[in-house]
Every structure is written in structure tokens, then in C-alpha cells.
Amino acid sequence: MKIMLDAGHGPETPGKRTPDGKMREFEFNQVVVQLMKMELQKCGVIVLLSHLGTSDVPLIERTTLANKLGVNAFISIHANAFGSSWNDVSGIETFTYTKPSSHSKILSKLIQDSMCSTTKRTNRGVKRANFAVLRDTKMPAVLVECGFMTNRAEAALLQSASYRNLCSNAMAHAILSWNKKS
Structure with missing residues (x-):
């Protein structure tokens, strides 16, 4: 199996940070992607990254690369936000395209279930x-919002x-389970 991991927004994407500025979203995304890569490679999965994180890479370049390389799945890792100030909105959600393939539906459900059972965060569901x-x-593609x-x-x-370890392990486990089912 060959998958592409995408560390969500790049390091310079405006506004993608905690309200107190202590963490940029990319910091979380990049670490989780690297942890997932190590875990999946231990199990024989070929893992490719959509970008190295040294700069913002346009989305079209990421998807074009995934399509060109013929990966089996594309997983985009994110940290969510509701507005730009502190609030009580919480939980995990996983997205598929508005007209998802059956493989995307299965992968998204496996990831969502694994993330929620592992992290014990609120299950906001699989959305389109x-x-x-x-x-x-x-290829099957999902976008995961980890909190x-x-x-x-x-x-x-x-x-x-x-x-970060919990999230990476939960998603890696779900991807490996999906590979066995597809």
C-alpha cells in the first residue's frame, strides 16, 4: 500500500493558530504526520508526504502529486478552529468529499471511530x-480535524x-485496518 500524508495548512498560513499564539496549526499537523509515517512504515506501507513543511504548497500541487504518483489514499491532517477566540466547541471530525467513493466512506468511518475511541474526545461525526x-x-481521500x-x-x-502520539497511532491503526478491508 502507498499513501500520501498531508500536513494540512503550511507554516505561513495566516490565522491558523491558537488564540494565544502559542501554537500554529502546522506545528501539530507536521509532528502527527511524521509520527504516522514512522508507524506506517514499520508495517510496510510506502508513505509519501505532500509537502516538506518548509513553505506553503498550493493545494493543486499536493493533489496533482498524489494523482501522478497513484497513491492508494490521501490523508490530510488538521487542527480545527471555531472563530478566532477561545470557546467551548470541541471534538473530532473527519471529512470526505460531497460525493465520496465507497472506499472513502469506509476509510473516514474507520479513522473517525479510531480517533474518538483512542482520544476520548467528542465525536462530531463524518461530514462531507x-x-x-x-x-x-x-483516490480515497479524507481530511481529519483532530481537535x-x-x-x-x-x-x-x-x-x-x-x-500527538495518540492521534498518530489511532489514524495509523485505522489506515492499516482499511487496507485489510479494501
Whole structure:
């Protein structure tokens, strides 16, 4: 199996940070992607990254690369936000395209279930959206929101090594389970 991991927004994407500025979303995304890569490679999965994180890479370049390389799945990792100030919105949600393939549906459900059971965060469900990384990829694709940077409790989790490990292990486990089913 060959998958592409996408560390969500790049390091310079404006506004993608905790309200107190202590963490940029990319910091979380990049660490989780690297942890997932190591875990999946131990199990024989070929893991490719959509960008190295040294600069912002346009979405079209990421999806074009995934399509060109013919990966089996595209997984985009994110930390969520509701507005730009602290609030009580919390939880995990996973997105597929508005017209998802059956493989995307299965992968998204496995990831959502694994993330919620592992992290014990609120299950906000699998949702559909017209995001470029979901729409423009030719393979099963999901976008995972691992918690809200605008929620104080989840922001603290998103900054912790233990939570980052939980997220990476939960998603890697779901991807491996999906590979066995597809």
C-alpha cells in the first residue's frame, strides 16, 4: 500500500493558530504526520508526504502529486478552529468529499471511530465538504480535524506529545485496518 500524508495548512498560513499564539496549526499537523509515517512504515506501507513543511504548497500541487504518483489514499491532517477566540466547541471530525467513493466512506468511518475511541474526545461525526484535497484527488481521500485550537482544553492537548502520539497511532491503526478491508 502507498499513501500520501498531508500536513494540512503550511507554516505561513495566516490565522491558523491558537488564540494565544502559542501554537500554529502546522506545528501539530507536521509532528502527527511524521509520527504516522514512522508507524506506517514499520508495517510496510510506502508513505509519501505532500509537502516538506518548509513553505506553503498550493493545494493543486499536493493533489496533482498524489494523482501522478497513484497513491492508494490521501490523508490530510488538521487542527480545527471555531472563530478566532477561545470557546467551548470541541471534538473530532473527519471529512470526505460531497460525493465520496465507497472506499472513502469506509476509510473516514474507520479513522473517525479510531480517533474518538483512542482520544476520548467528542465525536462530531463524518461530514462531507467540497475541500480541494478531497475533490481533486482521484483516490480515497479524507481530511481529519483532530481537535479545536480555539478550545483551551483541546489546545493544551494539541500541544502535548502524548496527544500527538495518540492521534498518530489511532489514524495509523485505522489506515492499516482499511487496507485489510479494501
